[in-house]
Amino acid sequence: MTKEKKTIGIVGARGHTGVELIRLIAAHPVLELSFVSSRELDGERVADHVEGFAGELRYASLDADAVAAQKADVVILALPNGKAAPYVAAIEASRPDTLVLDLSADYRFDDHWYYGLPELTRGRWRGEKRISNPGCYATAIELSVTPLKDLLAAPPVCFGVSGYSGAGTTPSDKNDPEKLHDNLMPYALTGHMHEKEASRHLGLPVEFMPHVAPHFRGLTVTTNLYLSRQMKREDVLARFHAAYDGEKLVDVTDEAPWVSRIAHSHRAEVGGFAVSADGKRVVVVATLDNLLKGAATQAMQNINRAIGVDEYTAIPV
Ligand SMILES: NC(=O)C1=CN([C@@H]2O[C@H](COP(=O)(O)OP(=O)(O)OC[C@H]3O[C@@H](n4cnc5c(N)ncnc54)[C@H](OP(=O)(O)O)[C@@H]3O)[C@@H](O)[C@H]2O)C=CC1
Ligand SMILES: CC(=O)N[C@@H](CCC(=O)OP(=O)(O)O)C(=O)O
Structure with missing residues (x-):
């Protein structure tokens, strides 16, 4: 049976994640891109800015009321942090049944919103029409820690690049x-938003130290886990395989994954699993493309489930 088409719009469509979302939606059999909002590209053709996009759709500069007036079935907010509220309020006021997915951190701590990291929270979706998409580093941290969560003797320590x-x-x-050339830039070394986010959604304190590097896309998080009892490497691996072998978008690798291999991939890779000589310390390495599994691909998984189609529709797996 063919599914009824649904219209979808993107607010903040000029941005890095917006571009990836436009590409994914263009290949979707059920979703029809009905508007893309950008102030800077107002009036310009999407096809002139997004490689591989065909068609005459143009960007429009839409404020919150204008977005709600589009009457799309689904609205994605891809705005910087702190900007989502007026759009949510306008949709709430005129078309509360609209499915809203927010890519920012604005609703990741709001219990009225479903936190959509499907591999870990799939079972918690109760039909919510408000979906908060996880942060990119937080996705990598949560995937790295969850399989050993019950065995931790201390907060996970996560080094991110x-x-x-x-x-x-x-x-x-x-x-x-220019400033990043030959450089590695540490920032927000305590209290980063994703430290708070991962701590909240894992239900345990996490320590996170982010850095930014000269490459364009893809991130690595190397996580140190102190264990409450000795473990053999094969038992650690068995836990990760049990958690993710059924997952199409998470690969468990024997060796520590390389970020250079993850760019443009829709999957996350978790591997390494170095165990200390005393068997009470494990180091896990996760990589993912921050714009895909860290943002647009995860958004697509969440939207697919919420509109009742296969979770991987339009995601090359
Ligand atoms: N980049 C990443 O790796 C990830 C990003 N995210 C989150 O996704 C969201 C989007 O990120 P990203 O695509 O990188 O961001 P960008 O900075 O690349 O794009 C932001 C978009 O929002 C628009 N915008 C900026 N300020 C305003 C404003 N005040 N009002 C209306 N529109 C505005 C911009 O377009 P214009 O100025 O033309 O209107 C642009 O389209 C952010 O919340 C980010 O934290 C989440 C996971 C990963
Ligand atoms: C390199 C860099 O600056 N990365 C961003 C993470 C992007 C992201 O996922 O941010 P949100 O939680 O805001 O959605 C940061 O550290 O803020």
Whole structure:
């Protein structure tokens, strides 16, 4: 049976994640891109900015009321942190049944919103029409820690390195290729948003130290886990295989994965599993493309489930 088409719009469509979402939606059999909002590209053709996009759709600069007036079945908010609320309020007021997926951190701590990291929270979706998409580093941290969560003797310590597309398009030191050249830039070494997010959703304190590197896309999180009892490497591996072997978008690898191999991939890789001589310390390495499994692909998984189609529709797996 063919599924009824659904319209979808993106607010913040000029950004790095917006571009990836446009590509995914263009290949979707059920979703029809009905509007893309950008102030800077107002009036310009999407096809002139997104490689591989065909068609006459143009960007429009839409405020919150104008977005709600589009009457799309699904709205994706791909705005910087702190900007989502007026759009959510306008949709709530005029078309509360609209499915809203927010890519920012704005609703990741709000219990009225479903936190959509499907491999870990799939079973908790109760038909919510408000979905908060996890942060990119937080996704890698939560995938790395969950299989050993019940065996931890201390907070996980996570060292993160991201490509600079993670810092969005608003100019800053963190996305300035000149300043990043031959460099590794530490930032937010305590209290990063994703430290709080992963701590909340894992239900245990996490310590996270992010850095940004000269490559464009893809991140690595190396996590140190102190265990409450000795474990053999094969038992650690068995736990990760049990957790993710049924997952199409998470690969468990024997060796520590390399970020250079994950760019443009829709999957996350978790591997390494170095165990200390006393068997009470494990180091796990996770990589993913921050713009895909860390953002757009995960959004697509969440939207697919919420509109009642296969979770992997339009995601090349
Ligand atoms: N980049 C990444 O790796 C990841 C990003 N995220 C989150 O996704 C969201 C989008 O990220 P990303 O695509 O990188 O961001 P970008 O900076 O690349 O894009 C932001 C978009 O929002 C628009 N915008 C900016 N300020 C405003 C405003 N005040 N009002 C309306 N529109 C505005 C911009 O377009 P215009 O100025 O033309 O209107 C642009 O389209 C962020 O919340 C980010 O934290 C989540 C996971 C990973
Ligand atoms: C390199 C870099 O700056 N990365 C971003 C993470 C991007 C992301 O996922 O951010 P949100 O939680 O805001 O959605 C950061 O550390 O803030």
